[in-house]
Amino acid sequence: MSRQSPLIYSLLLIAILINITEQKRHLKIGGLFDKNKEETEHAFRLAIDLINAKHTSETIHLQSVVQSVDSRNILAVSSATCSLFGLEIVGLFGPNSSPGGASKHIQALCDNKEMPLIEIHWDPNDGRNNVINLHPHPEIIEDVLIEILQAYEWKKFTIVYDDNESLAKINKLLVYKHNEYSFGLEELDKNEENYRQIMYKIKKQGDTHFVLICSVETLEKFFKQAQQVGLLVENYHYFIYNFDIQTIDMETYQYAGSNITSIRFFDPNSPKVFEFEQELKDYSNYRFPTRKMISFETALLYDAVNLFHQALNDSRSSNKLNPKPLYCDSDYTWEEGSSIINIIKMKEIDGLTGPVRLDSKGFRTNFDVQLIELNEINWITVGYYNYLEKKLRITRKQENKDQQSDENSLRNKSFTIITVLTPPYGQLKDTTTQLYGNDRFEGFGIDLIHELSLMLGFNYTFTLQKDRANGNYDRKRRKWTGMVGAVLSGEADLAIGDLTITSEREEAVDFTLPFMTLGIGILYRKPKPVPPSLFMFTSPFSGEVWLLLGVSYLCVSFSLFVLGRLSPAEWINPYPCTEDPDHLTNQFSLKNSLWFAIGSLMQQGTEIAPIGISTRMLAGVWWFFTLIMVSSYTANLAAFLTVETLVTPFKNIEELATQKEIKYGAKANGATVNFFRDSKRDIHKSVYSYMMNNQDLMTNDNEDGVWKVENENYAFLMESTSIEYVMEKNCSLTQVGQRLDDKGYGIAMKKEAKYRQLLNSAILKLKENGKITSLKIKWWKEKNSGDCDSVVSKGAVTALTLQNVGGVFLVLGVGTFMGLLMVFVEITFKSYKRSKKEETKFKQEMREEIEFFLKFKKSVKPIKFSNNSVESNAETVDNMDNFYNESR
Incomplete structure (x- = not known):
């Protein structure tokens, strides 16, 4: 025996290693999804990961292999399917698009290769072999719809749809017993945003009963616009044929008065669904941003993956599965695929969408359909349809309003209310005497509950949340903390404080209407004043204004110099005692022009006074310009010197x-x-x-x-x-x-609490009569020890920009242009008058004036004599030049 022992131990070790290796089989399953449905693709990946994580002891470990295609492109769908076949998959999920050429083509490919195909979409096709579809059979759903309309005794209604596939889903309704009811058809274009014209037409026709067969996106737009048009009031009835109605926020329409009914295949508020949603959020950072709750398609997909996984694990031959690559252009098939389909058909599980059982054709069987109705609280179940009984049962009891009012009344009822010590919402009274019970507390929230109790007649007892936490979901412990956790565990009926209404908290508890609106802000120390600057006198104007002011000064000075030389009136007799001077002078030299402009700007004036019309015009607009600029500068400078800039x-x-x-x-x-x-x-x-x-x-x-x-x-x-x-x-x-x-504070309570609407109505009344505003003034100002109202805040002053004073620059520019224009008028008139008097040519006179103007070095102008004294004139000119040279 001793010689055989090492051999026996070796064989046992090899057997154990082989067993360990065989315990975990990594099998690939393919997913074929439409590019436009990214949410379903992510749900498929997450469902596989979650199921593997929850069944770590199982022998099968699934791996996802996903292809995203355009379902309208049959060639692309075929290529993607064949590509997945070549990756040694043991099953194919999809497509998630509507039935048609692509779906039938994939079914044919899977039948040819004996590849298991699991679908979750509406599909009336009965001719299939290796296909499993967890979606309820279309004919059953149509029977349910007809029974509901018969139970409600609808004799006339309008069918509103958004595509041809929607009409195909109610084929029986369109052809069944037309003598018992009549209907109209109205189509809504999915690509359109405005349906109001169609709604006005419906309203004029007097229709009050509607069957809506539309997508979620179309329904959201329809109800929003129907409320605006006035189609969501009393006496209007709607039946919604859409299994994702729970993903639409219908809170706005709960109080409209219309009767809104629908059907669903699972309760989105059930503990199992809530746990699945939390697992999705905990296991992955991916969020489904477009929906508040999971869709029916996502729930079906999770059940399909779970069913497939359990069927493989329960199979005795699961460890003997031999997946192999398949090629669409070959004759090879996967013989084990049909066996897997048969195992799945015999398997039963309890999924998110209820019991999952299949018939021999692979269709869903033995399921319940819930008839739901929208009331002032939420969707409530008012009836059931069982697959086996083939009968609709209405469970809602007809009660008069007085009975309902008495049942829902809060009078003499007692509530345990939890709060936190967060001033001013809740705090302990500052007193020297010992207090007990509710008398220990005071604050805005305490007073608000007191006002609500006076209106509704209920009693209350306050308790404290010791850790002062409002409530968050602990992903490690998978439970809610703080006041939200206390409400969920039953320790308290209501929770009040600085409890913000968030989407995450609303998934766990219900909130009243916000009693206070708010938002996130930044608390910081008040700004300090800026110390005075050495060059604060430059602050009244911005940099561009100072620059333009300097440019304007130079332009006006040069313009005065030019106009002064061109204007005949500015050439004056330097010797007033001499009636016939031999030369004339001009006071607007370049230096004098600069001095005149700066003197006007500084409001000091000069001894220089313009004489010509053009120079006086330019001087006038410059004085106006300086008046406005100096006044603006003075006013703004006073503000800068007296107001602190923070x-x-x-x-x-x-x-x-x-x-x-x-x-x-x-x-x-x-x-x-x-x-x-x-x-x-x-x-x-x-x-x-x-x-x-x-x-x-x-x-x-x-x-x-x-x-x-x-x-x-x-x-x-x-x-x-x-x-x-x-x-x-x-x-x-x-x-x-x-x-x-923008968000709000609300009072938290358990899901579907009957008294939520009563509290909402009471809060609205307190807002309308100003009581909530009075409570805020009381606790924010009157009860607060601070006195900041006496502190006067000093505003900041900004520099004047071009936008403030741009008009003055415009006036200055127009005036300068008019001055230039006028000086040419003067020269023209003077030259014309002289040419007539001296009997010379007008052009010659104008040319001589321009030539003299261009001789900028000459500051004296000779006087022209008549033609009768040309010689004396020449002699005078020579004498003037000599005088000019001597003067230089």
């Missing part, structure tokens, strides 16, 4: 996130942090990443955050209403920038 290191969240000197944070595990976590904006993601990487900057409560703002170079992100309260108490703090979002 400087804030940042103005908004973008500037706060990009700077490095000021640290910032928020309350840990609060709704503010969740806002940045779930936001799609890059800047908000950057803020969230910064806070997660600097946990020491996060605080346990708002008081710690306020302390850090007061004593450190720190900015605190918190709700705007809390910032208002802090600002009233601490005058050195303020809110920087605008609110980052």
Whole structure:
């Protein structure tokens, strides 16, 4: 025996290794999905990962292989299917598009290769072999629809649809017993955004009963516009043929008065579905952004993968499965595929969509259809249709309004209300005497509950949340914390405080209407005034105005010099005592022109006075210009000298996130942090990443955050209403920038609580009569010890820009142009008059004037004599030149 022992041990070890190796079979399953349905593709991947994670002890481990194609392109669909066949898959899921050429083509390919095909979409085709479809059979659904309309005794109605496939889904209704009812048809174009013309037409026709067979996107637009047109009031009835009605937010239409009915195959609020949604969020960062709840297609897909996985594990021959690559251009098939289909048909599971059982043809059997109706609370179940009984059962009891009112009344009922000590919403009374029970507490939330109890007649007892947490979902422990957790566990009936209404919390509990609206703000120290600058006198004008002012001065000075030389009136007799001078002078030299312009600008004046029309025109507009500019400068300078200019290191969240000197944070595990976590904006993601990487900057409560703002170079992100309260108490703090979002505080309660609507109505009344506003004034101002109203904030003054004084520059430019135009008129008139008097040519006179103008070095102008004294004139000119040379 001793010699055989090593051999036996070796054989046992080999057997164990082989067994371990065979325990885990990694099998590939293919997914073929439409490019336009990314959500279903992600759900398929996540469903496989979740099922593998939940069944770690099973022998089968699935791997997803996915192809995304355009379902309208048959060639692309065929190529993608054959590509998946070559990857050694053991089953194919899809397509998720509507039945047609692509679906039938894939079914034919799978039948040819004996490849299991699992579908989840509506498909009336009965001719298939290796196909499993978890979607309820279309004929059964049509029978349910007809029975519902008969039970409600609809004799006349309008069918509203958005494509031809929608009409195909109700083929029986279109041809069944026309003598019992009549109907009309109205089509809504999916690509159109405005359906109001069709709705006006329907309204004029007097139709009050409608069967809606549309996509979710079309239904959302339809109901929104129907409410605007007036089709969502009393006496209007709607039956919705869409199994994803739970994904539409119908809260706006709950109180419209219309009767809205639909059917569904699973309860989206059931514990099993809620657990699946939480697992999806915990296991992956991927979110389904377009829907509040999972769609029927997603639930079916999860059940299909679960059924396929369990069928493979339950198969005795699962470890002997031998997947192999298949090629569409060959004759090889996968013989084991048909066996897998038979195993799946015999398998039964309890899935998200209820019991999953299949008949011999691979169709869903033995399922329940829920008849649901929208009331003031939410969708409620009012009937059932069982597949085996083939009968619709209406379970809703007809009760009169008085009975319902008594049943839903809160009078004399008692509630346990949980709150947190967060001033001013809830706090302990500051007193020297011992208090007990509700008398210990005071605050805005305490007073609000008291007002509601007076209106509705209920009793209440307050309890405290010791850890002062409002409530977040703990993904590790898979349970809610804080006040939300207390409501879910039954420790409290209601929760009130600074409890923000968020989508994540609304998945767990219900909220009343917001009793206070708010948003996230930035709390920081008030800005400090800027110290005076040495060159503050330049502050009234912006840089561009100063530049243009200098350019204007130079242009006007040069224009005066030019106009002075051109204008005949500016050439004057230098010797007033001499009646016939031999030369004339001009006072507007370049230096004098510069001096005249600067003297006018400084409002000091000069001894120079313009004589000509053109120069006086230019001088006038320049004086007007200087009047406006000097007045504007004086007024703005006075403001700069008397008003302090405040400087804030940042103005908004973008500037706060990009700077490095000021640290910032928020309350840990609060709704503010969740806002940045779930936001799609890059800047908000950057803020969230910064806070997660600097946990020491996060605080346990708002008081710690306020302390850090007061004593450190720190900015605190918190709700705007809390910032208002802090600002009233601490005058050195303020809110920087605008609110980052809009949300509200609400009272939390369990899902589908009957008293939610009563609380909503009471809150609306308190808003309408101004009681909530009075409570806010009481706790934000009257009860607050701060007195910041006496502190007068000083506004900042900005420099005048070109937009403020641009008109003055325009007037100056127009005046200068008119002066130039007028000087040419003067020269022309003077030359014409002289040519007539001296009997010379007009052109010659004009040429002589222009030639003299261009001789800028000459500052004296000779006087022209008549033709009778040409010689004396020449002699006079020579004498003038000699005089000019001597004077130089």
